[in-house]
Amino acid sequence: MDHVTGVVVGVDIGNSTTEVCVARIASDGSIDFFGSALTPTTGVKGTIKNSKGVVEAVCRSLRDARIPLSEVEAVLVNEATPVISGLAMETITETIITESTMIGHDPRTPSGCGLGMGVTTRVDDLDEVAVDAAVVVVVPAGRDFEDTAASIRAAQARGVDVQAAILCSDDAVLVTNRLLHSIPVVDEVSRIEAVPVGMLAAVEVAAPGRNIRTLSNAYGLATLFDLDPDETRMVSPVARALTGNRSAVVVRTPAGDVTDRSIPAGSLELIGEKKRITIDVGTGADAIMEAVNRVAPLSDAIGESGTNAGGMIANVRHSMAELSNQSTDDVHIRDLLAVDTTIPQEVRGGLAGEVALENAVALAAMVRTKDSGMQQVADAIQRNLTDVGGENLRVIIGGVEAEMATRGALTTPGTDKPLVVLDLGGGSTDAALIEMSGDITATHMAGAGDLVTKLISSELGIDNIEVAEEIKRCPLAKAESFYHIRLEDGTVQFFTKPLPTNTFARVVTLSESGLEPIATRHSLDKIRDVRRSAKHRVFVVNALRSLATVSPNRDLRQVGFVVLLGGCALDFEIPDMIADALAPYGIVCGTGNVRGTEGPRNAVASGLIAGHVESFRSEALTVPEAANA
Ligand code: ADP
Ligand code: MG
Numbered sequence: 164m165d166h167v168t169g170v171v172v173g174v175d176i177g178n179s180t181t182e183v184c185v186a187r188i189a190s191d192g193s194i195d196f197f198g199s200a201l202t203p204t205t206g207v208k209g210t211i212k213n214s215k216g217v218v219e220a221v222c223r224s225l226r227d228a229r230i231p232l233s234e235v236e237a238v239l240v241n242e243a244t245p246v247i248s249g250l251a252m253e254t255i256t257e258t259i260i261t262e263s264t265m266i267g268h269d270p271r272t273p274s275g276c277g278l279g280m281g282v283t284t285r286v287d288d289l290d291e292v293a294v295d296a297a298v299v300v301v302v303p304a305g306r307d308f309e310d311t312a313a314s315i316r317a318a319q320a321r322g323v324d325v326q327a328a329i330l331c332s333d334d335a336v337l338v339t340n341r342l343l344h345s346i347p348v349v350d351e352v353s354r355i356e357a358v359p360v361g362m363l364a365a366v367e368v369a370a371p372g373r374n375i376r377t378l379s380n381a382y383g384l385a386t387l388f389d390l391d392p393d394e395t396r397m398v399s400p401v402a403r404a405l406t407g408n409r410s411a412v413v414v415r416t417p418a419g420d421v422t423d424r425s426i427p428a429g430s431l432e433l434i435g436e437k438k439r440i441t442i443d444v445g446t447g448a449d450a451i452m453e454a455v456n457r458v459a460p461l462s463d464a465i466g467e468s469g470t471n472a473g474g475m476i477a478n479v480r481h482s483m484a485e486l487s488n489q490s491t492d493d494v495h496i497r498d499l500l501a502v503d504t505t506i507p508q509e510v511r512g513g514l515a516g517e518v519a520l521e522n523a524v525a526l527a528a529m530v531r532t533k534d535s536g537m538q539q540v541a542d543a544i545q546r547n548l549t550d551v552g553g554e555n556l557r558v559i560i561g562g563v564e565a566e567m568a569t570r571g572a573l574t575t576p577g578t579d580k581p582l583v584v585l586d587l588g589g590g591s592t593d594a595a596l597i598e599m600s601g602d603i604t605a606t607h608m609a610g611a612g613d614l615v616t617k618l619i620s621s622e623l624g625i626d627n628i629e630v631a632e633e634i635k636r637c638p639l640a641k642a643e644s645f646y647h648i649r650l651e652d653g654t655v656q657f658f659t660k661p662l663p664t665n666t667f668a669r670v671v672t673l674s675e676s677g678l679e680p681i682a683t684r685h686s687l688d689k690i691r692d693v694r695r696s697a698k699h700r701v702f703v704v705n706a707l708r709s710l711a712t713v714s715p716n717r718d719l720r721q722v723g724f725v726v727l728l729g730g731c732a733l734d735f736e737i738p739d740m741i742a743d744a745l746a747p748y749g750i751v752c753g754t755g756n757v758r759g760t761e762g763p764r765n766a767v768a769s770g771l772i773a774g775h776v777e778s779f780r781s782e783a784l785t786v787p788e789a790a791n792a
Pocket of ligand 2 (some may be wrong): 175178509588729
């Protein structure tokens with residue numbers, strides 16, 4: 164191309180989003196931006212499948228700008244850094260009940276209130292129990308609640324001290340309503356047949372809105388069951404596992420036990436350019452991240468084969484190789500982010516589907532593949548755009564991503580060099596520093612928005628990733644009546660029309676489409692805590708890590724401005740969390756506003772167009788100079 168005037172389109176293909184913008188360049192080199200568009204990236208970044216999304220976004224932005232495709236001279240795509248990210252998660256602890264000793268679940272409707280203690284006795288055997296004996300009645304499946312209540316009443320009339328009951332069915336309230344005086348009743352115990360009979364047991368039910376206090380306290384158990392210090396040590400995992408429940412049963416069996424087992428997680432070998440460190444995954448995220456930091460820059464990581472760590476790393480490597488169509492030998496792990504997490508998992512050996520929060524480590528890995536194959540993508544875009552009428556255009560691969568991003572970020576009003584761009588994307592957190600001299604240093608860190616969503620979904624036990632995404636993006640509220648909700652900051656919002664019935668008494672997200680109820684029994688506060696802490700564990704950690712990597716002498720004080728870009732810079736709380744973390748370094752940090760209009764979007768696409776014009780300018784300058792020499 165021998166002139167620079169005309170319509171050009173800048174395209175940024177990200178892991179999650181493809182962004183484009185359209186501009187007309189005048190003969191004096193001034194740029195007039197017309198419009199922009201974004202669409203989800205089709206296929207893995209850097210593969211020809213991207214073309215579909217690019218064509219769609221290009222056509223959409225041109226339509227909005229009312230410019231026919233035939234007028235476009237050039238489509239500029241970035242030389243995408245060949246980095247992609249993967250995620251894996253492994254539990255490192257497991258709770259196992261051997262010989263049933265514990266039922267600690269949260270049936271929706273336990274009944275009665277208080278603590279009862281006695282010998283476990285089948286409801287059918289109540290007739291044979293001695294007068295004055297203290298019993299806990301065990302009621303099998305299929306037993307009618309009228310019958311059950313009648314048997315208990317008869318026993319009580321005879322003088323048997325019925326202290327509590329354990330039911331298989333969901334009838335606790337129905338049974339207690341038919342008794343002369345209320346006893347604690349735990350229901351929905353699915354494996355009732357496994358409850359040992361003839362053993363001393365304690366049943367505790369807390370009042371609505373409260374948690375049990377005695378069975379979740381190791382010394383409470385010791386007091387009830389007369390345990391010595393060694394035995395108390397043995398049962399302390401029982402107490403921990405029952406914490407936070409509204410009701411629980413503990414049966415003392417001679418050999419019964421609950422154990423917290425740590426699953427041998429295996430080790431990671433981190434291969435740095437100068438050092439190698441082997442670290443046990445079971446030591447947790449902090450220790451792993453310290454090791455990653457010590458070997459930096461990382462050139463690869465290997466997990467011990469035959470262990471969870473080995474499996475995790477192999478999975479990431481394998482799926483990345485598959486996605487990018489390369490051999491696993493060409494896939495190298497260049498960054499790792501380890502995050503401590505918990506996963507609610509059914510207790511092995513439990514009687515009522517009990518769930519324990521198991522410890523886990525989540526790993527996000529950034530892999531660098533052999534080459535970007537961008538030319539193929541450009542060719543595909545050229546073909547597909549020509550097919551729909553772009554007969555005069557050329558697709559040009561231009562500019563390094565980091566350079567374009569900083570150029571775009573600098574169009575944010577109020578910014579200046581030295582400046583760091585923090586691009587908070589889906590798979591990775593990318594940072595680039597532009598110094599006063601114009602020199603650029605860039606880094607790509609594993610872990611970003613997708614990891615936050617994954618942590619939210621696994622920690623809250625929500626298997627629907629769209630729901631988790633919604634929880635990540637939207638503030639919460641609770642519908643307290645048909646006409647008002649309480650927002651998570653404690654304020655109340657009133658409505659003149661009744662709220663949808665499906666939201667009543669539920670925790671909801673304030674989504675764009677209105678109030679969305681969340682299908683979970685977690686409280687608003689719990690959901691909020693998980694959401695905020697997941698964002699903190701990923702983005703605050705990565706912001707500090709990436710800033711240290713690009714800062715001169717790893718000194719954050721030398722950075723003047725930090726501009727947040729990317730989808731997660733649109734989040735309602737992530738930018739504030741990062742700004743708070745950076746405040747001590749005297750850094751100006753805020754969400755970018757590219758070209759003063761685009762918010763944190765479109766930096767690379769806009770930067771590509773500016774870079775395109777600049778490259779012509781500098782050519783115009785250098786050519787005559789060369790001729791003079
Ligand atoms: P990439 O550059 O990797 O293609 P993006 O910059 O599009 O990625 O960022 C994608 C991430 O941004 C996803 O994790 C997504 O959940 C998040 N995201 C997108 N829009 C919003 C929003 N409005 N609020 C919060 N997060 C958002
Ligand atoms: Mg991006």
